Amino acid sequence: MTIPDVAPILPVSRSRRTMAWMRADLARRPGTVVVTLLVGVIAAAAAVVPIYLLGVLVDRVRDDADAGEIWPLATAIGVAALVAGVGTGFSTYLVTKLGEVLLADLRESVLRRALTLPATTIDESGRGDLLSRVGADVGAIGKAVSQVLPTVINGAFLGVLSLVGMLGLDWRLGLVGALALPAYVVAVRWYLPRSAPMYRDERVAIAARGQVMVESLQGLPTIDAYERHDHHVDAISTASARARDISIAVFAQFTRFSGRINRAEFIGLAAILIVGFALVREGEVTVGAVTAAALLFQRLFNPVGTVMFSFDEVQAAGASLSRLVGILDITTGPETTPGPDNPETTSSTPVGAEVEVRDVHHAYHPDRPVLRGVSLRIPEGTRTALVGSTGAGKTTLAAVIAGMLTPGAGSALIGGVAVTDIDPDRLRDHVATVTQEVHVFAGPLIDDLRLAAPEATRERVLAALGAVGARDWVDALPDGVDTRVGEGGLALTAAQAQHIALARLVLRDPRVVVLDEATAEAGSASARSLEDAALAATDGRTTLVVAHRLTQAATADAIAVMEHGQIVQFGSHTELLADDAGRYAQLWRAWETDGTGR
The missing domain is CATH 1.20.1560.10 (ABC transporter type 1, transmembrane domain)
Incomplete structure (x- = not known):
């Protein structure tokens, strides 16, 4: 046979x-x-x-x-x-x-x-x-x-x-x-x-x-x-x-x-x-x-x-x-070696929280590039939104900046240091990510929150919940923050799970945050409250938002529009809308027409 x-x-x-x-x-x-x-x-x-x-x-x-x-x-x-x-x-x-x-x-x-x-x-x-x-x-x-x-x-x-x-x-x-x-x-x-x-x-x-x-x-x-x-x-x-x-x-x-x-x-x-x-x-x-x-x-x-x-x-x-x-033996990209051509590899401790992407190329398959020479700068403490069609490369670029993916060429830097050269054990102290897929672990809710900061006191956990607007519904649970959740316990809604993820972010306290459509799928009734929670959780941090809802992009300091693995437009919401023939203006009109942005 x-x-x-x-x-x-x-x-x-x-x-x-x-x-x-x-x-x-x-x-x-x-x-x-x-x-x-x-x-x-x-x-x-x-x-x-x-x-x-x-x-x-x-x-x-x-x-x-x-x-x-x-x-x-x-x-x-x-x-x-x-x-x-x-x-x-x-x-x-x-x-x-x-x-x-x-x-x-x-x-x-x-x-x-x-x-x-x-x-x-x-x-x-x-x-x-x-x-x-x-x-x-x-x-x-x-x-x-x-x-x-x-x-x-x-x-x-x-x-x-x-x-x-x-x-x-x-x-x-x-x-x-x-x-x-x-x-x-x-x-x-x-x-x-x-x-x-x-x-x-x-x-x-x-x-x-x-x-x-x-x-x-x-x-x-x-x-x-x-x-x-x-x-x-x-x-x-x-x-x-x-x-x-x-x-x-x-x-x-x-x-x-x-x-x-x-x-x-x-x-x-x-x-x-x-x-x-x-x-x-x-x-x-x-x-x-x-x-x-x-x-x-x-x-x-x-x-x-x-x-x-x-x-x-x-x-x-x-x-x-x-x-x-x-x-x-799985590798996620080429290794870089310190030297004259890679001065950023000589240090492993970022100075500041500015994000810079330098001529990044990446392909999951050799004949299908996902990123094509992307360069981007996000000043420290500002908020930049990534928008574009499905498959434009937004999530891949976000993964590169978050250190979840090593690009095929080019580099992403935080505070002047390549993300790939930051000590892996300390990387999440500098950059953290929240996606639309949030897992709630089985056990007391307070333990779930402490995944981000095991040493956090009860008062600090409650303060983090309050910062993202989740304190009221948590206090209303049968045992409050000690309520057992996840498998075998109380099932949280999608919006509540996102609140937990954002509270973890506050507890971890990174200087750079990547939100990959973190509030996109929680349901329209909760979308506004989650957007407010995300703004509170990222206040003062250098933030990159992969925006599914264009209302998220509108509140950002800058917007990068991606198509076919490249940034085709960059500017503020007002500046991009002024270009009536631009891609962002087209997306915005579609968003206003059906109210979904889809």
């Missing part, structure tokens, strides 16, 4: 990069790695000893040895088996522990990187792919770490030592037993190149299915409103069918691989028995030696089979690991 190629939504690291990450993380724990390997080798050696001694026991029984010669061997076999069992259990524990530590490191690193990804990256890629990586992919790796990896490693140790044991019995028995190796190699070389892309496609298909389901669930009210249930059910069915078909193809490929592994086992065991019979008849080796060799090889069936048959889960875990490491 041919699996069509589907590009991943977020990047997937190459195998070399994934292995480099694993080696680097293991290198941080050399002592743990050495102890884990040493215990595994000892356990495997102890597992081989009973079979070797069993061969000796067979020869002594054939030679009519008395009980005094039999009991020591039987005791040694029992002790070795006990040591092997305890050692294997301890080895499994150490391997699992090491794997879980590596997974914890990766999970924390991925989560840390995901939380710092620009909102534009998440919006472009969709949340389904990211959720599948931190959910399903982490689960696949966790299963491999706890259930597969210990068995594979212990099986590999046992396989190597069993082959060494056969060579120790008689080099010819070891040699014919090794005839199975080429068959194993052929099976693996046939399977890996074909299965790796299929497992990759399977993870991508699962991510695509998750994306469709997340979008459908998030947009359920809209789907209900337009009665588009059948369309979305069909989309989910199509995505689910693709994931199912790929999974079936993967299982069929694995079944064929299993047949090739069984063929290799038959070749090895048959060769040992045939050659062993000939050697015993010629008196070259004993029956006990051949018995031990056959049992050692037969003992290999389980560990080698486990290693081979675990390739499907190993491959799935490898594909998931590559997807997680891919998150770590």
